[in-house]
Amino acid sequence: MVWRYLTGIAAVIFCSTSLAFTVGLWVSIPGAPGGQVVAGLTAVALELCKFSFAPFGLWLRAKGKATGYALLLLWPFLVILSIAATVGFLSSHTAEQQRLHATGTLEYRTLQQQLNSVSQQIATLNGVIAADADNGYRQRAIDTAQQLDILETRRNDTLARLKNVRENTPGSAQATFASLAALTLGDVEQWRHWGFLGLAVITDIVGLVALLAFNSALTTGEPQSQKQYQPSAIAVDIKQASDGVALSSIQTQLAERIRAGEFGQHPVLRKINREIRGGNAVVKPVFEFLLRTGELKREGQGFVLTTS
CATH class of the missing domain: 1.10.10 (Arc Repressor Mutant, subunit A)
Incomplete structure (x- = not known):
């Protein structure tokens, strides 16, 4: 039946998405390349266990095996771990996209050029002050140091403005959450947190339900279509x-x-x-x-x- 195969396709898509999110988060953990490979393989193994423990546990329980209960007890913990990994991946990926979007704006590039110019002037003045101090021009070194204080104040102000641009330049996801927060008079961070949690739950739970439904449909169809019991x-x-x-x-x-x-x-x-x-x-x-x-x-x- 068509609906059965549509459910199977949806299960594959959802489960693949959940697998990609979990592996992406684990691989992004800082470490040596070999450690990232191990982290990725561990994430794949955990996701495969999450997909298989529920149907396999139900099958073992139907056979009267106590191992089935153990798998069914472990399964919720794997689902919670997967949901947490999905939320973590979405949060970090969105933050990175927001940073890239902010650094590409004209305002950010202009401020970055100003920061580079001020930093270069500070480096030059430091060299002049050191040379004057070595040559005995103490008063001139002191006067130059006052100019240095002004430049350092400008640099700190520019850094603060760059940080403000990075944090307040919305990407597409951030703009969505900001709009929802404005409509509900809520907090943007809370909307983002609950939004990512909702997406993670939908991705994992709906995918698992679709997988169980598809497995059940195949199993139910076996006695009529495949298993014709012959009198023995x-x-x-x-x-x-x-x-x-x-x-x-x-x-x-x-x-x-x-x-x-x-x-x-x-x-x-x-x-x-x-x-x-x-x-x-x-x-x-x-x-x-x-x-x-x-x-x-x-x-x-x-x-x-x-x-x-």
Whole structure:
């Protein structure tokens, strides 16, 4: 069906975006090139675990494996870590884009030229002061030092103006958050923080939900399209059991699946009721039959297979 493949494509896009954000943040951590490679590989491994732990954990739990619960417990921590990494990447990337945008403006370039000129004058005066002091022109050195104080004040003022331009020249994202803050009389930084957090949650959570939905659609489609259960020797044995209980073909297939361990070593009646068309009216006789034939026995409030 088209919707199933559209969901799969969306899952791939969202998961790839989340992977790129996480790897981008980890690689940007200062360190040697070898350390960046290790950081990138670690980020990829964490993201792959995040994508696989939920469906794999559910599958293992359905098989009655305790490992499935461990994966499902670890999965939320990996999601939180991924969301934090996405927020960090968006924040740092936006700050870098804002800086690049600011340094490209005419005002910034003009101030930078003024700063270079003042710095060059300061360096020249320092040389003159040192030469006058060495040659015994003490008073002239003092007078020149006063000019130096003026230039240093101009330099500090220019540096402050450059910093103000870098921080207050909005990029596209910053302009958006500034507009929202103006409309709501809120704080720009708070809007930016919550905006990035919302984008991170959408990217990670929607991607994971789409991935789980696509996996569920594939799994649900397998019995009808791929797994055509053929009567085997086991099924014949079930049909010809000594107690003479007659099972329908659907019940015979279900009994064979239970005996094969498809529903785990501890099959749950209520869970199978929800999966099998016909519900309890179809499933309960199969459980009673397997109890009578010794293939299944009660264990507390549940059941356990007697065969491995």
